[in-house]
Amino acid sequence: MSSTELAWFKSSYSGTQGDSCVEVAVTEQAVYVRDSKDVTRPDFSVRRDVWAHFVDFAAGA
Template sequence: MSTTELTWFKSSYSGGSGDNCIEVAVRTEAVLVRDSKDADRQTLTVSPDAWAAFTTLAADARL
């Protein structure tokens, strides 16, 4: 499956200016992360468990 066939979601923390934004596409077997300003670059692919651990740690760091 190409990255153009995926449904990409932009971070809710992305500013209106478009700087420093990421997008995430979730598949059953993997979570893909890309730079929204350069969507043609290679994506970072992680397991769903790794993504869940990362987002939990990121949320805890904000508290």
């Protein structure tokens, strides 16, 4: 899937200054991640179950 076809979003904790953020896009098969400061750089994707495990780990669950 092309990154231009994805619906990218940033965390509600992101400021409006455009600094140090990532954007994510979610599809049925994967979660895509990219650098919001330079969207021309390649994004990467992980399976949804792997992303859920990462979020649980980051949240301290």
